[in-house]
Amino acid sequence: MARANAAYYAGCDPFADFITSPEISQMFGELLGAWVAVAWGQLGSPDPFMLVEAGPGRGTLMADALRLVRRVAPACHRAVRLHLIETSPRLRGVQAHALEGGTLIPPCWHDSLATVPDGPMILLANEFLDALPIRQFTRRAGGWEERFVHHGAFVGAPASFPATHPARGRAVPEGAVLETCQPALDFTQALAARLRRWSGAALLIDYGYDAPAWGDSLQALRDGRPADPLRDPGTADLTAHVDFRSIAQAAHGVDVWGSVPQGRFLSALGLAARCARLERAAPDQAAATRAAAARLAAPERMGQLFRVLGLAAGLAGDLPGFAGRRMDDDGTTPNGGTR
Numbered sequence: 001m002a003r004a005n006a007a008y009y010a011g012c013d014p015f016a017d018f019i020t021s022p023e024i025s026q027m028f029g030e031l032l033g034a035w036v037a038v039a040w041g042q043l044g045s046p047d048p049f050m051l052v053e054a055g056p057g058r059g060t061l062m063a064d065a066l067r068l069v070r071r072v073a074p075a076c077h078r079a080v081r082l083h084l085i086e087t088s089p090r091l092r093g094v095q096a097h098a099l100e101g102g103t104l105i106p107p108c109w110h111d112s113l114a115t116v117p118d119g120p121m122i123l124l125a126n127e128f129l130d131a132l133p134i135r136q137f138t139r140r141a142g143g144w145e146e147r148f149v150h151h152g153a154f155v156g157a158p159a160s161f162p163a164t165h166p167a168r169g170r171a172v173p174e175g176a177v178l179e180t181c182q183p184a185l186d187f188t189q190a191l192a193a194r195l196r197r198w199s200g201a202a203l204l205i206d207y208g209y210d211a212p213a214w215g216d217s218l219q220a221l222r223d224g225r226p227a228d229p230l231r232d233p234g235t236a237d238l239t240a241h242v243d244f245r246s247i248a249q250a251a252h253g254v255d256v257w258g259s260v261p262q263g264r265f266l267s268a269l270g271l272a273a274r275c276a277r278l279e280r281a282a283p284d285q286a287a288a289t290r291a292a293a294a295r296l297a298a299p300e301r302m303g304q305l306f307r308v309l310g311l312a313a314g315l316a317g318d319l320p321g322f323a324g325r326r327m328d329d330d331g332t333t334p335n336g337g338t339r
Contacts (some may be wrong), residue, residue, distance in 0.1 A: 020127050021205075021262075022061035025292035027065025027278065032203065035116040035320050036122050039201040042316045046120040047079035050198075054085040054187075055111070055128035056071025059098030065124070066102040074250065082321060083116045089143035113190050121200035122192065122313075129247070130206045130239040132183040136216065139172045147177070152231075158200045170212060177216040179240055188250040192311060195254045208242030210259045219240035244307055253316035257310035257322035260298070265302025268321045271297055 021028040042048060053062050062082070082103045086092050092109050099107055110116055113123075136147040137159055148158035174179050186328040191202055220229035221237045229238055229322040244259040258265075279286040297303040310319040318326060 004127045020057060020061075021065065021296055021306070022057065022126065024062045024295055025289070027274050027289075027293060028269060028296060029061040030274060031070040031266055031271060032061065032124055032126075033065030033068035033167070035071065035203065035269060037069050037076045038314070038320045039122055039312070040073070040076045040079070042319075043120055043122075043137070043198050043199055043201065043314060045079070046077075046199075047056070048081045048119065049079055050116055050119050050121040051080045052083045052116055052121055052123040052124065054125040055131065056084045056095050057091070057127075058064075058263070059084075061124065061126055063098045063102055066099070072205065076114070078104060079322035081117070081119075084109050085111070085113060085116075087111050090165070113187065113194065116194075118198060120198050121194060121202075123200070123202040124205075125203065126205045126297040127206060128206070129181070129187070129242045130337055131183045131237075132181055132187070132249055134179045134218065134240045135191045136218065137180070139174050139176045139178065139214075141174055144178075153161055158178065159160070169216075172214045176214045178214045179217060179243070180246075181240070183245065184242065184247060186249040188247050188311075189252065192251040192254045192313075195311060195313040201310065201312040201315060201319060202313070204244075204247065204309040205262065205306060206242040206244075208244050208303075208305060208307055210244045212245060215245070240306075241317060247309060251311050254311050254313045255326060257313065257317070259307040259328050260322060261304050262306035263299060264323075265308040265321045266297050266303075268323055269299055 017065070032141050036051065040046070040171050047229070056062055062084070066077065066193050069080070070176060082099070082105070084107055085090075086095065086109055090249070095108070095109075096306075125235070126235055138145045138156060144159040145156040147156055162214060172176065188204075195202065217240045218229055220227040221239075241274075246257070248256050271293055275289055278289045282289070295301045308321070310322055
């Protein structure tokens, strides 16, 4: 999956195969821009601070966010040092065009979080974790079997887990598939370590689940339609659902909020008010604006499947948009949920 997706993003236009929230409406990026400005204030208004996006796509989200920040929080905008985590040279060029003039200092690109300069940081990651490579394990009567690809087909081989592996102790029915994503856990651990060292906040937004689960969620999209993930590697987008419970558990030593459904999060940030303002500004586009808001937030659309997890260290008050969904030290939320 790792090599196939690297080839796909380097040589194909992924947005011909799928559409992300920022491409649906400017409201998505604008609301995240407002979130950045508020979180920046809660961090003590550091100047400068690193504004980082992991997997920036076409740059649409960040362009919309920066436009809003420049208008409503000019001091925050002046303090921005923009850093983008993107490995595709082609997409870097697209992002540079979209973000031209968006910040006082031109953005910098990185292959990983490790090379982002030291200092307070606010990070956004929308549909980043789902593209990281997974491993799949099948529960058998005699133990676990890992799935591999051999000559264009799935094959199984006995798997042995260390004591700390996520599969240990999980009640998975015989024949069911369990997925793990070590790169997502590694990224989260590195992010948490960075926040502990310099303070900051992060939003991780993706489609996935927030309770122990199993099942084969590996999927491929080619030309906007579901495709065989094993056919013509590098020509389709490969993704898998994100295990937000495991991601939260990997965020050692920082405050964790959520995860919460995307619809609830955007509503808490003022989606309805922003939608109404855009309708008044462009009445001839009001129906399309309302439809876009519904697509982002309605439970039967993206509002329930997509989830938002917040991380922070050194923050004054609750992270905006989570309405008391902060994890306690024992991994529980005030309403009795667990992480």
